[in-house]
Amino acid sequence: MIKQSIIENVLEAALSKGGDFSEVFIEDKYVNRLELQGGKLEKSISGRDYGIGIRIFSGLQSIYTYTTDFSEEGLLLAAKRAAHAIKSGVNGTIHPLRKELFQPIHQIEQMPQTVEHARKVAVMRKANEIARNYDERIRQVGLRYIDEEQHILIANSEGKFVEDTRVHSRLSIQATASDDIEMQTGFYGPGAHAGFEFIENLDLEHYAGEAARIAITMLGADECPSGKFPVIIDNEFGGVIFHEACGHGLEATSVAKNNSVFANRIGEKVAPDIVTYIDDGTLPNEWGSLNIDDEGEKTRKNVLIENGILKGYLIDKFNARRMNAEATGSSRRESYRFNPTSRMTNTYIAPGTSTPEEIIASTESGLYAKYMGGGSVNPATGDYNFAVSEAYLVKNGKIDRPVRGATLIGNGAKTLQLVDKVGNNLAHGAGMCGSISGSLPVNVGQPMIRISEITVGGTKGE
Amino acid sequence: MHITKFQEELLSKAIDAGFKEAEVYYERSESFQCMIFEGEIDSYETSEDGGLGLRGLYNGKMGYAYTEKIDEDSIPFLIDSAKANADVLDEDDGSDIFEGSKEYANHTFYNEDLAKIQIPEKIELIKSIEKKVLAYDPRIVTLNYCVLQYFSGDRMLENNKGLSLKEKKNGLVIFISTVVKDGEEMKTGSFIKLTRDFSSLDADKIAKEAAEEALSNLGEQSIPAGRYPIIMRHNAAASLLATFTPIFSAENTQKDQSLLKGKVGKKIASDVFTLLDDPFHPNAASGSNFDGEGVATKARNIVSNGILETLLHNRRTAKLDGVETTGHARKASYKSTLTIAPLNMFIASGEKSRDDLIASITNGVLITDLSGLHSGTNTISGDFSVAAGGFHIRDGKISTPVKQMTIAGNFFDFINNIEEIGSDLTFLPGGYGSPSLRVKELSVTVD
Numbered sequence: 001m002i003k004q005s006i007i008e009n010v011l012e013a014a015l016s017k018g019g020d021f022s023e024v025f026i027e028d029k030y031v032n033r034l035e036l037q038g039g040k041l042e043k044s045i046s047g048r049d050y051g052i053g054i055r056i057f058s059g060l061q062s063i064y065t066y067t068t069d070f071s072e073e074g075l076l077l078a079a080k081r082a083a084h085a086i087k088s089g090v091n092g093t094i095h096p097l098r099k100e101l102f103q104p105i106h107q108i109e110q111m112p113q114t115v116e117h118a119r120k121v122a123v124m125r126k127a128n129e130i131a132r133n134y135d136e137r138i139r140q141v142g143l144r145y146i147d148e149e150q151h152i153l154i155a156n157s158e159g160k161f162v163e164d165t166r167v168h169s170r171l172s173i174q175a176t177a178s179d180d181i182e183m184q185t186g187f188y189g190p191g192a193h194a195g196f197e198f199i200e201n202l203d204l205e206h207y208a209g210e211a212a213r214i215a216i217t218m219l220g221a222d223e224c225p226s227g228k229f230p231v232i233i234d235n236e237f238g239g240v241i242f243h244e245a246c247g248h249g250l251e252a253t254s255v256a257k258n259n260s261v262f263a264n265r266i267g268e269k270v271a272p273d274i275v276t277y278i279d280d281g282t283l284p285n286e287w288g289s290l291n292i293d294d295e296g297e298k299t300r301k302n303v304l305i306e307n308g309i310l311k312g313y314l315i316d317k318f319n320a321r322r323m324n325a326e327a328t329g330s331s332r333r334e335s336y337r338f339n340p341t342s343r344m345t346n347t348y349i350a351p352g353t354s355t356p357e358e359i360i361a362s363t364e365s366g367l368y369a370k371y372m373g374g375g376s377v378n379p380a381t382g383d384y385n386f387a388v389s390e391a392y393l394v395k396n397g398k399i400d401r402p403v404r405g406a407t408l409i410g411n412g413a414k415t416l417q418l419v420d421k422v423g424n425n426l427a428h429g430a431g432m433c434g435s436i437s438g439s440l441p442v443n444v445g446q447p448m449i450r451i452s453e454i455t456v457g458g459t460k461g462e
Numbered sequence: 463m464h465i466t467k468f469q470e471e472l473l474s475k476a477i478d479a480g481f482k483e484a485e486v487y488y489e490r491s492e493s494f495q496c497m498i499f500e501g502e503i504d505s506y507e508t509s510e511d512g513g514l515g516l517r518g519l520y521n522g523k524m525g526y527a528y529t530e531k532i533d534e535d536s537i538p539f540l541i542d543s544a545k546a547n548a549d550v551l552d553e554d555d556g557s558d559i560f561e562g563s564k565e566y567a568n569h570t571f572y573n574e575d576l577a578k579i580q581i582p583e584k585i586e587l588i589k590s591i592e593k594k595v596l597a598y599d600p601r602i603v604t605l606n607y608c609v610l611q612y613f614s615g616d617r618m619l620e621n622n623k624g625l626s627l628k629e630k631k632n633g634l635v636i637f638i639s640t641v642v643k644d645g646e647e648m649k650t651g652s653f654i655k656l657t658r659d660f661s662s663l664d665a666d667k668i669a670k671e672a673a674e675e676a677l678s679n680l681g682e683q684s685i686p687a688g689r690y691p692i693i694m695r696h697n698a699a700a701s702l703l704a705t706f707t708p709i710f711s712a713e714n715t716q717k718d719q720s721l722l723k724g725k726v727g728k729k730i731a732s733d734v735f736t737l738l739d740d741p742f743h744p745n746a747a748s749g750s751n752f753d754g755e756g757v758a759t760k761a762r763n764i765v766s767n768g769i770l771e772t773l774l775h776n777r778r779t780a781k782l783d784g785v786e787t788t789g790h791a792r793k794a795s796y797k798s799t800l801t802i803a804p805l806n807m808f809i810a811s812g813e814k815s816r817d818d819l820i821a822s823i824t825n826g827v828l829i830t831d832l833s834g835l836h837s838g839t840n841t842i843s844g845d846f847s848v849a850a851g852g853f854h855i856r857d858g859k860i861s862t863p864v865k866q867m868t869i870a871g872n873f874f875d876f877i878n879n880i881e882e883i884g885s886d887l888t889f890l891p892g893g894y895g896s897p898s899l900r901v902k903e904l905s906v907t908v909d
Contacts, residue, residue: 028531038717042555043799044547047528051511061503068511068530078510085506117550140718156822176719176842183721183842224847226687226868227909231509257499259606259641261648339507345508374837376849380606380641380650383866384835385849407838407868409909457847457868457907 001026001163002052004067004097006072007155010030013079014056015092015157021057021317022079022092023156027336030113036124036143044117051336054079058086062318062338093364095159102298106285108167109151110196112147117442123171123199127208128258131175134212137219139183140176147196154296162296166288167439169198170430173208177215184221184404186214187373187389191287191430191441194328199286204301214371214390217402224403224458225371231408231454232359232394232421237372237429239348239444242277244377244384245412246270249446250304250312251330252319252342253436254379261382261413262310270310271416274352277305279314281329281345282381288346288443290332297329304347316342334438341437348445356448359421360396367406367456368392368399374431375408382412407457415451423448465490465532472537475621475649476518479541480736480834481525483559484518484622485756487796491615496585498592498608499796503585504823515796516540517559520548521659523556556778562625563758567751569742577614581605586612588636593794594669595640599677599852606650607639619756627752633658635891636668640676641751649678649863656747656891678853683862685854686906691826691886692820692856692869692901696888698829703809705835706844706873707894710764711802719842721874722770729771731877736810739774739790746806748893754793764790764807768878774775774802812883816898819884821858827906828853828860829869844873850906866909876901 007024014022028050029256034042052075056063065082067074095320126142131141150166172193177184188211192198196417246262254260262270271277281290281299290299295317314430315323316331319342333340360368375386388406392399469486476484490512497505515528525548529536585637588610596602614632617626638653653672657663687787694702714720722730740761741749753759757898763771775783776791792803820828831851838848847870854861884898 002648040552041550042552043526044550045526045528045797045799046543047515047797048531048536049513049529049797050529062505064505064507066509066511068513068532070531081508081833082506085503095724117546121550178718185840185842226870254606257604257606259604328816337504337509337511374834376834376836378650378833380639381648383849385838385868387834387837387847405845405847405870407834407870409849409868409907411866411868411909441576455866455868455907455909456906457849457870458870459845459847459870459905 001151001153002070003216006075008094008097010050010054010075010079011155011157012094012293013076014054014083015094016080017060017083017334018086018090019060019083021157023154025053025336026153027051027150029150032112033147034117034120034124034145036128037105038140039128043228047113049335050253053336054082056082056086057318060322061413062339066336094157097155097161099158100160100162102291103330104291105282106193106289106291111149112169112196115196120199127171127173130204130208131173131212134209135177135216136218137177137179138175138212139178142174143282144172146170154173161442162292164291166193166290167195169196171192171199171202173211175212175215177219179219182219184215184218186211186218189430193286193287193289194285206389217390218404220406221402224406224456225460226456227457228361228453228455230365230450230452231456232363232368232448232450233372234370235423235425236427237431237444237445238369239429239446240372240375240431241386242349242446243344243347243444244375244386245415246277247344247347248377248379249382249412250314252313252315252323255313256319256322258296259380265310268310269308270413271305273308273420275305275308275416275419276350276361276420278303279330279344279347283346286346286443287441288344290345291357293329293331294333295327295331296328297331299329299345302328302330305331314342314344332437332440334440338437343437343440344433344442346428346445348426348428349422349447349449351424351426351447354421355425356425359423359450360394360399363394363397363450366394367393377412382393382461384412385409405459405460408454409457410454415454418452419449420452421450468532469620472516472526472540476516476541477622479545481518481520484516485559486514486516486620486886487793488514488618489615489796491613493611493613494581494584495609495611496588498588500762501589503623504539513796516544518544519558520545522554523548523551526799538691556772558782559621559623560625560756560777562756566758567742569749569751571629571749571866572614573632576632576634576658576660579660587663590665591636591669594665595638595673598669598673601642601644601677601680602673603641603643606641609637611635619752625756627756629751633747634660636663638672639886640672642676642680644680645683647686648678649676649679679863681862682865682872683854684865687907689812689903690906691823692904693823693826693828694899694901695828695830696886696896696898697890698832699809699899700888700890700894701832703896705839705888706841707804707807708841710774711775712775712783713802715773716782721844722773726772727768728770729768731765731768732769732880734812734883735765735768735877735880736763736829737807738763738810739804739807741805743806746889746893746895747891748805750805753789754791757787757789757791759789759805774804776800776802780865791902806889806895808885808889808895809897810888811885811887811897814882814884816884816886819882819898819900820855820860822900823855824857827864828855831899846871846873864908868907870905
């Protein structure tokens with residue numbers, strides 16, 4: 001991408017006014033986005049993102065600058081602009097760059113840039129047909145396809161010099177159903193750290209069929225009642241609840257400055273014995289996976305909570321300094337425009353022993369959340385909220401009528417203590433997570449779980 | 463490679479390659495951001511970046527491509543990609559490249575004095591704000607965000623029909639999130655302000671507001687769930703309006719994705735509800751003299767006293783509906799295709815202060831903060847069920863903060879149930895604005 005000698009000069013210029021660590025992140029990314037609406041391919045755009053992020057540490061101060069000017073002169077100027085923020089006056093040391101090679105975990109078969117648009121569109125049309133033909137009340141189907149090929153180079157003053165290529169492919173399906181009185185929608189968005197082979201091998205009958213089925217089911221649904229009930233959350237994307245309720249609170253971004261309810265609690269019991277919570281960036285070809293993180297560290301399997309005991313946090317290089325701990329291969333950024341920080345990759349609750357049938361049968365009354373929508377959390381207080389996109393009432397151990405408009409609210413640390421069943425059917429779902437270092441592909445996952453009590457907000461009232 | 467030369471070469475090569483019409487959209491921006499933690503600079507960021515998008519009509523269809531790498535090699539990449547993207551589209555949807563409006567407003571969105579403020583002065587301001595917030599009350603534990611951001615940028619739109627438009631913009635944002643603790647109870651409160659007038663920033667006033675916002679949340683109580691009369695504070699009302707903006711887009715009515723289809727000229731909201739879009743409002747940040755297609759913008763009424771006056775159009779949707787474009791084509795960046803969006807859309811102010819609105823309620827809820835809007839709302843049905851923060855109103859006065867709540871309702875009902883509008887119009891940094899609103903009732907659940 002850029003000559004090694006230029007990179008060395010930039011790393012040196014960055015430390016010319018002091019500081020003890022400098023880093024260069026170079027990104028060259030090709031993107032294709034296609035949209036099919038109402039059976040017609042309406043939008044198609046391609047592009048190339050190209051830029052350089054330069055980072056300097058000076059003790060507990062972090063300096064970041066980025067530019068799209070990739071001339072040597074432009075890069076040196078950017079490095080000096082950043083260096084200007086430091087006043088220590090002692091030059092940092094630069095170690096000679098050593099190229100680091102690794103065996104990629106995530107094999108890519110068909111690079112998206114080499115696949116003609118027509119083949120991508122053919123998959124979209126097929127998914128459209130399936131959703132459209134599901135029921136005559138399906139009035140509109142929207143499909144979004146995206147692929148990205150991101151080439152990165154990371155070099156730092158400690159001598160690291162590493163390159164990688166990351167490939168992401170995703171197909172999102174939204175179905176709208178109408179009975180002339182109201183409109184409801186259903187959504188499914190499978191994605192992977194993989195090439196076009198992932199899109200071509202998708203079980204479209206399942207994904208497009210489910211998007212249509214959710215929309216139709218919600219069309220006839222009653223309004224959700226409000227109150228405090230036991231809530232059963234199904235597997236796969238259901239894991240978004242722990243992503244918000246405790247995942248964000250375990251990121252060094254909050255923990256390092258004691259802005260998390262989980263700060264300084266390693267070794268404490270924070271959940272029942274049946275809860276083990278893991279973040280694993282190495283799962284082959286999963287949406288949130290990486291070979292190396294955005295500081296060039298190899299991703300790994302980080303056990304955060306083991307049998308209810310808090311074991312660890314997600315830590316990046318900078319926060320590791322404040323925490324006096326090791327980085328965990330968890331540093332991520334959306335692009336060169338973002339100063340990286342600790343973020344989740346594929347985070348999930350490990351499987352337990354209950355079967356889904358047992359969990360439902362043992363629930364007298366409550367709410368069954370089959371598919372979750374998104375949510376958000378205030379990491380300092382742990383207060384979270386979620387939308388449920390497909391929900392049912394549970395009565396006498398059986399799934400009863402569908403209900404719509406359910407929102408779950410609560411406090412992460414408290415909810416975690418209330419997990420009373422963990423199923424044996426672990427699965428992962430793809431989502432986008434937004435936080436201070438940008439919007440990132442992450443997987444959330446879990447088997448079916450039950451929480452003994454959550455506050456459910458619905459339109460119907462109590 | 464110099465940008466002007468690059469643009470000229472790209473446009474002429476695109477025409478040579480078979481594009482009937484072509485447009486180049488270029489953006490360049492600079493920023494400075496710093497975050498303070500316990501008196502020290504925790505992070506310091508600067509940037510200078512830019513990129514460019516090509517949009518062109520090829521065999522009757524509109525192709526798009528963009529790049530951030532501005533060099534000779536990018537010209538064939540842009541042209542070949544835009545061609546391939548045009549080829550794959552199903553049909554000519556009526557899009558074209560615009561020759562330009564007769565006249566353009568000449569408002570300025572760039573403050574020269576703000577541009578002259580040096581970095582040390584900005585750092586000093588944000589450091590002094592942090593210090594003042596921390597000293598305000600012993601229950602203030604820390605600031606989990608104390609950030610100042612300055613941005614400036616240029617955008618240019620140029621096409622082969624002779625249109626050449628340029629605009630520059632700058633602004634400064636202060637964002638503070640304060641963490642407070644009283645016994646075991648921990649709460650936060652956030653403060654955000656965007657301005658082009660550096661001299662208007664008073665550290666004492668900002669610190670007081672940021673501190674009070676967090677402190678007021680301490681001492682929370684539960685109230686029974688049920689239907690309550692609601693005062694929706696300006697910021698919460700503006701964020702709800704922003705979320706439901708797609709209902710006003712003609713692109714969505716034309717695709718049966720908005721229930722406002724066929725409603726122009728009809729009553730859609732209560733008599734007191736007037737909705738405006740003013741690209742030149744002095745307190746709002748998303749203004750512009752031209753839209754994403756190069757059409758001159760102007761201030762308009764979207765809803766007047768409950769009657770829907772117009773939908774938001776670009777040139778293509780206007781042609782389909784047989785009306786004039788309203789100048790609402792939006793180009794979010796050179797990376798985006800054209801969509802439809804307002805510039806500075808806001809609910810017109812009423813007469814009463816917020817305290818007067820509150821005084822009219824015996825047993826109700828003041829909502830000061832909404833979250834989960836990206837997931838708990840359905841812009842097609844209008845249904846919403848979202849997390850909310852706020853206070854119990856008893857006998858015309860704010861009593862205690864309420865534990866985390868959800869509020870649920872339907873946006874179309876919501877705008878019909880607005881009974882009175884306050885005088886405290888406030889804009890969010892994204893350009894949406896609202897005064898505080900008194901709404902008949904909403905369903906409230908409490909954690």
